Amino acid sequence: MMSSESARVAAPESAKRAQIIEGARRCFLASGFEAASMAEIAREAKVSKGTLYVYFDSKEALFSALVEQSRRASVERLMDFDYEHANVRDALVHFATGLIGKLSAPEHVALVRMVIGASEKFPGVARDYFEAGPAHGAARLAGYLREQERLGMVSIPDIETAAWQFFGMCHHPTLISVLLAARPAPDGERVRILAETAVTTFLAAYATKR
Amino acid sequence: MMSSESARVAAPESAKRAQIIEGARRCFLASGFEAASMAEIAREAKVSKGTLYVYFDSKEALFSALVEQSRRASVERLMDFDYEHANVRDALVHFATGLIGKLSAPEHVALVRMVIGASEKFPGVARDYFEAGPAHGAARLAGYLREQERLGMVSIPDIETAAWQFFGMCHHPTLISVLLAARPAPDGERVRILAETAVTTFLAAYATKR
Amino acid sequence: MMSSESARVAAPESAKRAQIIEGARRCFLASGFEAASMAEIAREAKVSKGTLYVYFDSKEALFSALVEQSRRASVERLMDFDYEHANVRDALVHFATGLIGKLSAPEHVALVRMVIGASEKFPGVARDYFEAGPAHGAARLAGYLREQERLGMVSIPDIETAAWQFFGMCHHPTLISVLLAARPAPDGERVRILAETAVTTFLAAYATKR
Amino acid sequence: MMSSESARVAAPESAKRAQIIEGARRCFLASGFEAASMAEIAREAKVSKGTLYVYFDSKEALFSALVEQSRRASVERLMDFDYEHANVRDALVHFATGLIGKLSAPEHVALVRMVIGASEKFPGVARDYFEAGPAHGAARLAGYLREQERLGMVSIPDIETAAWQFFGMCHHPTLISVLLAARPAPDGERVRILAETAVTTFLAAYATKR
DNA sequence: AATGAATGAGTGTTCATTCAT
DNA sequence: CATGAATGAACACTCATTCAT
Structure with missing residues (x-):
């Protein structure tokens, strides 16, 4: 028990480093790279300015570390694809719903x-x-669509382009609104509408008639 | 003589002002608001630093003026809609082609x-x-679509959402690539493909069968 | 009158630059390069920290400029050789006296x-x-000695070495004392003794007997 | 056992202390007092930064200890005078040779x-x-010369000054070259020339004729 | 109107030193 | 005794802004 505690100390990235990244996140997200100051980050992380440089070589390095960690976290959360759906429509609606909700947060x-x-x-x-x-x-989406095409469920001449445009239909309206106009994130109902509309449009073009 | 002097003062859109904004554009676009410096802008505009403050109260004011002017210019160029097309498909393809090309520049x-x-x-x-x-x-697009719906060419339950999603299909793939990954702007052929694929998908869902 | 004033303004190196170098001299001489701070120099020169950087790119550049100017000034003062002496002994004593006095200041x-x-x-x-x-x-001293050798006044097998060693006899005792032990500069009497002793020793070895 | 432990503590010239001074020497000699950092010294001495402060109260104290030790070491090496020479000339040449060689290292x-x-x-x-x-x-040199004067070998009115100037002839040319211009240390042949020239000059003035 | 010299608050970064372990 | 994580006061340097001319 004692030893498991000291084992943690042996991994010095753990506590303080995370604490610093957390402070950096608040500052960088709120102000951007240039406008955020190391003093502000230190205050936010409740460490001294010197400690920042014990864990990161520079403001640039801290920023990069923050983005990398955020990317890993959000990619994991975003890209879990649920293949277990009765049909393509349900799968796509489910996927789009999750996508829009998370990306618009x-x-x-x-x-x-x-x-x-x-x-x-x-x-x-x-x-x-x-x-x-x-x-x-x-x-990932293209891979799924290719699978469905092999199963005869859809027929898509240019799968890559189609996948990107599906993302565009889902993502663009809310992304651009929240990004530029600081619109509030869409509520569940609006997300559902966007997802279903996108899927309907998409499948109208690509679903095989049967 | 006196009056012609003051008349010039009264018209703040003098040549100098435009010259300053032009210098500011080069700097702000290249480096962002924080990273661009007033000294750099003055150098780029070939005026003294003091002159900047004759025409603009602050760096913030100069930035706002630049965005406002850019917005006016690009809105004008982007939104010229050519209603004079034989059919909806041609109109949308033409519109989408211009949109993607200009927005991805x-x-x-x-x-x-x-x-x-x-x-x-x-x-x-x-x-x-x-x-x-x-x-x-x-x-604007929603207005056009509403017009076409009245003409019986299309049937769209949620025109606002559809318009936004059409934008998303056209705009998102290239915007996000150029914005984040510094991909080169798409060439004419790629623009045509994106436009036609988007229109095909869109009309598959919304064109009235006849 | 007015115009001569503005003429001075046209040469911006003039006043402020000299004022800054003067402040830098006081600080750098008193503390050395590392220990002197730009804030201290600014205070001493009675200008703002920013102004320092208007005239010099960096602390290094300011330091170099100071040394260069000091070098030019002291070289000029030190190396005026008076050839117009009745004989070699008087010339060397006069030279050595000036040398020791100035170098030990x-x-x-x-x-x-x-x-x-x-x-x-x-x-x-x-x-x-x-x-x-x-x-x-x-x-310079070697040149003078060579001249005297041509005149038959001295005979020196290795003039370069002899010149350096003459400098050593004159310079070393006081230089090292003032440099390391912060001894006060030698007074006139002591300078005279050092000069005459050095010259006597030197000429005992190199003067042609006649 | 207990006592042998505390005995070690009582002797602060432990191996660690020497090890630290050795690291400090490398850093201070290479960069000077201000530019050398305690972190660098700790790294060079292969101890932790904290340990530095177990043995020395401050950077200043460490520096002083280093200089004191270096002084003791070099004084010992430099000042061993070999009185056992057949004559004054040989003794002085031998002494000067050793002096120049060691001081120019x-x-x-x-x-x-x-x-x-x-x-x-x-x-x-x-x-x-x-x-x-x-x-x-x-x-030391003055003492030797006084001895030789008593033996009738030399006649020197101002022995102190003469000794200093002999040092100057030997030391100054190479010291100043290596110190300021980073000239390489003189080779054996050059050292011999400097030594013999200095002695010849010196004795031309002070050796008793016989 | 236009200049550019001057400012001083603010920046990222370093480093001698301390202290809990 | 030895550590190394943590500190905060200092540092060199930048920059938006002002003002006498």
């Missing part, structure tokens, strides 16, 4: 805003976010 | 990135941009 | 101390100082 | 540079170095 939109705002200074960070997020999501 | 994406990056500090500016840009565009 | 020793202290970080600055100061001085 | 010059660089902040340390080094050396 204020904390996710703030992350996107922060990454976009920093993409001129951190092109690598933004590109990583793109690859692990939207690009990976579209690829 | 690097200078437009840079503007969006800048506005998004500054939206935490300038919520009003971002909201104005949203209202005059995406929201106005969706409203 | 606290302000010169402080400069040497500062340059030596910074020579690890600024090897180029120290080397420049060496070339323009000691090395140039030894070369 | 990079490690000694680095020590002198460090002490000079720190002499404004540590006047006591520099003065101690002066007294135990140059001043003590000149006194």
